[in-house]
Amino acid sequence: MIQGVRQFRDQYWERGAPGRETPAALTRQLYRLWLVGLLLKLIGSSWDVSWHFKWLRDDLAPPHLINTVGTVIVVGLTLFHTFTGYGADKLTVRLMQIGCGIFLVALPIDVINHRINGLDITSWSGSHALLYLGTAVMLAGAIRGWMKYFPEGNGRTFGLVALWFFFLENVWFPNQHQEYGVRALQAWDNGRPEAEPILLQFAADQLGVPIGREAVVHFALPIADWVYPVWGLVAAAVVLVIARRTIDKPLAATAVAGGYVAYRCLIWPLLAGIDFPKSAVPLFLILVGLAIDAAHVVKMPTPAAAVLGSAAVTTVGYVGIWFQQEYLWGPPISFSSAAVTAVLLAILWTVGDMVIHRPEAQLLASRLKLS
Secondary structure, three states: OHHHHHHHHHHHOOOOOOOOOOOHHHHHHHHHHHHHHHHHHHHHHHHHHHHOOOOOOOOOOHHHHHHHHHHHHHHHHHHHHHHHOOOOOHHHHHHHHHHHHHHHHHHHHHHHHHHHHOOOOOOOOHHHHHHHHHHHHHHHHHHHHHHHHOOOOHHHHHHHHHHHHHHHHHHHHHHHHHHHHHHHHHHHHOOOOOOOHHHHHHHHHHHOOOOOHHHHHHHHOOOOOOHHHHHHHHHHHHHHHHHHHHHOOOOHHHHHHHHHHHHHHHHHHHHHHOOOOOOOOOOOHHHHHHHHHHHOOOOOOHHHHHHHHHHHHHHHHHHHHHHHHHHOOOOOOOHHHHHHHHHHHHHHHHHHHHHHOOHHHHHHHHHHHHO
């Protein structure tokens, strides 16, 4: 292995400008490593949110260490693209650099936040938002680089689906707080709390009340009921619409959403098997993906497609959440927020289409496909 690393270094580690001609074999190696790094980050973050519903925070907890390994791989790849110029043009490199920079700056901010405020169980804090933003920007760079440089074939399509899967997971991540929270409250009500006594005591002390249901509700479901559907459906739909356009395959949005749901259906039983808290799973996202794919089947003017697509996403989303509340597990939501979700998504969808359909945007898209 060491000999292989040395050969790789001797062959490719040389200064070059972004956008230089890159051998197809090297391109495959680089972007497959991106998938490995992002997968490790995904596994670490998935375990991390479950960890925080069981234990007090620990900087050196196993989920953080797994996430760190993935981050090191991603940062190393960004440095390689930057120094050698292989596998990335200027904009791709810049997105990777900015994303990694935001993420690395957010890490010490998050540690300081925990040192000052103690238990920060919610996924919706400012320091966490910086982590999501950094990940989103670096993923945008990886997606652009994959589209521009990865050789044609089934592997190219699979990789794009995988990268959009990671992007969807990143924007959906804060909603996992409510998905774990509803199960945590249910476990307490059933007399079998999944959180350790030290966590329950810490949460009660922060609120200034004895350990009990009030303290559990405070740390498990402190987020307003409108946040879960509005953020989740709007953000997920925007990601899936863009994924459908860039992958440019039938059922692309469904594949991305289905991949995420399948992952969530797999990871929580594995975590539960090693005695970590359970979560609700957003099964309704598959319906959202189907609605978006259906909206792309019939050619309609931009405003009509956006309005009808947004109405379909909102309908299947809210009905799906209601169904899960009734028959499975689903976070509490404000159903009156449906109008806001539909209007906001229609506006963003319309504006996005107007930007995409500009002549310069269409020229850029054609260049990406040709390259």
